[in-house]
Amino acid sequence: MPSAPGRIGNDGERDLARELAGALADAGHGRGRDVADSVTHPVHTYPARMHPATARRLVEVVAGPTRAGALLVDPFCGSGTTLVEARFFGVRALGLDLSPLAVLIARAKTWTVSPTRRRALRETAHHLAGEALAAGKQARRSGQGPTTERRPVGFDPNARNRRLSGWFAPHVRRELEDLAARIDEVRSRDAELADVLTVGLSAILIKVSNRASDTDPTKMPRTIARGNVARLFARRIDLLCAGLDDLGARRGPQPEVVQSDARKLGDLVPAGGVAGIVTSPPYAGTYDYAEQQRLRFDFLGLHHREFHDGEIGARRGFAGGGARDAVARWRSDLAAVIDAMATALAPGGRAALVIGDSIAAGRAMWADDDVRASLDDRLALVAWAWQERPALGATEKRVFQDRGKREHILLLERSRGA
Ligand SMILES: C[S@@+](CC[C@H](N)C(=O)[O-])C[C@H]1O[C@@H](n2cnc3c(N)ncnc32)[C@H](O)[C@@H]1O
Structure with a gap:
């Protein structure tokens, strides 16, 4: 509006x-x-x-x-x-x-949990971002091997790849897939936490892509420094945590x-x-929400x-x-x-x-x-x-x-x- x-x-x-x-x-x-x-x-x-x-x-x-x-x-x-x-x-x-x-975002923005649980969100995000940064450095040292794309259940991996290709610089795609795979690991033991972390990743996805904006599908190559995906992700979760802390101070x-x-x-x-x-x-x-959110659906496996x-x-x-x-x-x-x-x-x-x-x-x-x-x-x-x-x-x-x-x-x- x-x-x-x-x-x-x-x-x-x-x-x-x-x-x-x-x-x-x-x-x-x-x-x-x-x-x-x-x-x-x-x-x-x-x-x-x-x-x-x-x-x-x-x-x-x-x-x-x-x-x-x-x-x-x-x-x-x-x-x-x-x-x-x-x-x-x-x-x-x-x-x-x-x-x-929408459901994932709305749940994350209203997550009403104890301060300990919010701290766990922040710490997990920073831990994952640190691991992703280290993995990125390692990949660079070893000559940048091919991206290992995740295979979200119910998505044809080739079709998914075709739809995603061209929207991200190769190093950005690698960093995104790496972080998403780490969130998948969290999901196996704590699905609720993984969903909130996924929203942090979704929040930066267009920013690091070659898409002009949520509503404008024009291809617009952006220069994203190496390691920035992990940094932006951690910062976005910090922003979410600060907001949740403020909401958490209110009863309801x-x-x-x-x-x-x-x-x-x-x-x-x-x-x-x-x-x-x-x-x-x-x-x-x-x-056209279903069309505009398609990049996120494909990447996140929704x-x-x-x-x-x-x-x-x-x-x-x-x-x-x-x-x-x-x-x-x-x-x-x-x-x-x-x-x-x-x-x-x-x-x-x-x-x-x-x-x-x-x-x-x-x-x-x-x-x-x-x-x-x-x-x-x-x-x-x-x-x-x-x-x-x-x-x-x-x-x-x-x-x-x-x-x-x-x-x-x-x-x-x-x-x-x-
Ligand atoms: C104008 S937006 C709402 C934005 C919201 N007030 C906010 O601040 O983010 C309209 C929403 O309707 C949803 N929508 C479209 N068709 C729907 C349906 N049949 N049932 C439920 N939601 C639907 C879309 O996904 C979209 O999120």
């Missing part, structure tokens, strides 16, 4: 609408930067991440009026921004995401994070069992078939001839998500949705219209706020015209009767 300046407006129940506008404004202030730099927020990049300051305000608005022990849910938790804030706030939380990478339970389709929320919680929801669903036709098939709103779905079908599918997917939320929410419970207008298949997708069209008498839109986003380029200007392009926060409330 960008923090670019743009006019902010609000409507609906006055005090709530002002809070929502404040949640948008917080992202653009110095205070917003402080929140974004705090606890575990800076550990891992993630496309269309909710601004942490927005998440902080929304968690307060939604969870504030609930009872102690009440459950807050984010059905599209991504990298876990709202879960980190729920943990910070001390409320019980559940996150769902269909991406196996560890959020639960489940790899699941948001439409199946009802399989995880009883009807009426959720006190509040704070979430940011995909924006129609804007990102299985992604289910995600590829079940991702909603993905840009690839709008490509080619079936645009009309894709728009209808998006609307029915969104309606299914909102139906699942209505069933899960307790009477009087609130759901804050952060969602932006987008272009899909060359046409404007008005996110607020699509959400409104999905509501039935169980959910009422009680307050909303928006921020104007600059329409960039000729296509955006033509498509969005006078109405403009906006980022929205929509606050829904579960009726007490229906």
